[in-house]
Amino acid sequence: MADNCILEMKNIWKIYPNGVVANKDMNLKVNKGEIHALLGENGAGKSTLMKILFGIEQPTKGEIIYEGRQVDISSPHKAIEYGIGMVHQHFMLVPSLTVAENIILGMEPKKGLSIDIDQAYRFVQEQSDLFGLPVPSKEKVKDISVGMKQRVEIIKTLVRGANLIILDEPTAVLTPQETVDLFNALKNLTEKGKTIIFITHKLNEVKEIADRITVTRRGRVVGTADVKDISEIEMSKMMVGRDVDIRIEKEPAQSGEKLMEINDLEFTRTDGVKSLKGISFSLREGEILGVAGVEGNGQTELVQIITGIIPREKGRIKLNQVELPKITDPGFCRDAGLSHIPSDRMERGVAADSTIAENIISDRFKKVPFSKNGVIKWKEVYGFGEEMIKEFDIRTDSARTEIKMLSGGNIQKVVVAREFTAHSKITIADQPTRGIDVAAADFIRRRLVKERENNLGVLLVSADLTELLEVADRIIVLFKGEIVAHFKEVKQINETVLGEYMLGIKRMSSEEMGDL
């Protein structure tokens, strides 16, 4: 086993200048040709450890042994030289350049002074055939799908001679089908002798694809194991250090008056695709209405229209008995009693450079007690911020911490803290637990259920079917911009049933769906 080891990271410490300790004496051993999962909650130190390996960060202490010799990886450039590649969560691609140009960037084949573009296309074709990763080399990166972009990133590392590829939460942005394709591609790569480190916090993925697993928690390595010897429950215990109860106990819904009515909503995208084709449903007091569907079937448009971000093409929306004007804005919708937990928290959820407290009061800073006579009362603001940190279990030293210093799960808690204290009757939660750790996700789900128990309404859009089935009282399924199914009794169905409707294999008649 020792001679099979490609990488060993020994006693790695990382202490940031601000005193945050990200890695405490971490050890990692990776064998050649395996898929090694690095599992841990957000903020467990796994990303930092990988940044050290790829030369983005320097360890405070510790050594790295790669292919049998001690190496000093001072920059990503150095890492690439050693044969280490990394696919980041946020793609490192230039949108307006073609796939081939992105791949050959920095190593352009030349003919005279010019780039030999034919040679570039041939080269990309060759490499993508070799590794079984087909890409449209002449298309611009901005025109290709997320899954395809990821593939381009993987090829980028391979053509630079990577033997060890680090993938940072690669499935967070993928559709289920793209995930399947990615996994097949990764298995194919290990057969060609490549080694893969796979950062994740999804247990089912580990079980599905990884050979071995290293679990991290709060900056330390908890343990390493062969995946076949360990169950998902054991993994989750190692990860959180306590049992995560994925079951959510709740009483049957006591739905009341209609809070939100959507009538015959239509929308056409700029590319001409009709993404909402006459959608009607309502949300009542005291219920959580789940929206299921494969991503790209109209959910995003639906949420953005209801929250006033984009104008609808046709149809009517009533929030709390208030008819939404055709041209509206998020402020109007908020005033009408709507909270919104957006799917992209960095884009629409928070201001990264502002503090926690500033973000929490960003929808109410004009109101008493946070401001008086046009002057902000900072004492109130930070007092409230500290309160929220306690109530929502945001892991930080102070409400003055900038958002960008927090981990994903904690950032989402800031968003949730603001939205759940806005006293809105309706909450639109769009992928509220995507990409965050198990404990934070569990916390947020419980808060959603609590909203409902307070007789408020929640519209939950989620790609996580287990979450929908656990949390929602009713579920509607969107397929190609239409509602194709409606389940009034969520307890009686499972993922497989939902999947059949999501993929368009089945659809309900309007009698079967009943009153939406």
Add this chain to the structure above:
Amino acid sequence: MNEMFQGILSWDFIASGIRVTTPILLAALGALIAESAGTPNIALEGIMLISAFIGVIVSGFTGSLWLAIIFGVIVGTLMAAILAYFALKLKTDIILAAIALNIFASGGTIFFLAMLTGDKGSSASVNSLLIPNVTIPIIDKIPILGDILSGHHSITYVAIVLIFVVQYMMYKTPLGLRIRAVGENPDAAESVGISVVKTRFIALMLSGFLASLGGLFLSMGYVSWFARDMTAGRGWIALAAQALGGLNAFGVAAGSFLFGFTEAVSYSLQIFDIPYEFTQSLPFIITIIVLGIYAWRKVKASGKLNVSNSSVGPTEK
């Protein structure tokens, strides 16, 4: 009125339009390269001014045309390098650093002019050389075409060639690809081992080089002396021409010609009984109008609201 249009539509007028366009075009090509790299160079005005000054002084004191050109270009490029050093190495705001350079250029040239010649207004006392015009044999004999194509200043021909060179460089060579990559997503460039600082440094120096040619043209071709603040906003108009033409050298050239010809019109109008202040301000009024229309159309084109989530799209298998 008739007279006015005759004046504007004459072949002389076209030749004058080309002449007026030359410095704007050169600076605008420089603006294109800097903008592509994600480091807008608004010091073009100052760089042109300094190069114009250096050219006149060096030629006046050494009597060598080549030395004048070489020093003019080197100093202009160096100015851009200073901007790059401040912005990229010392991490100052590039706009503020460029404003400082522009102010320095305006005041510095007057200071040194006064020091060297005793005159604060112009270099009339310096016997400076001219960069010659070029007569193209045969073509210059053809009526009309000869007037338009032949007899221009050598830098004008260089500028025309540079349109193609810049376009080729930006879209066909590794350097151009890297400049564009660095401008659009520096992290992506860095991740494949391209030095963002180095690439931007090169882009800014190239922009300085091009602007310095424009400056030399002003003081050693357009006229044969240096006058205080003689660039008179051309560096700014070049930025407008670049904004109009986008990141395409031909588009930028078209934008430059538009502004150059507008300026030529304002000169032609001076012989008429139109207030001097109005004709002088015409190029700037046109700049504002054209940029306004351009911005409005751009907003309108992208106005059909995009669903912001990038993952929206038909999920094909």
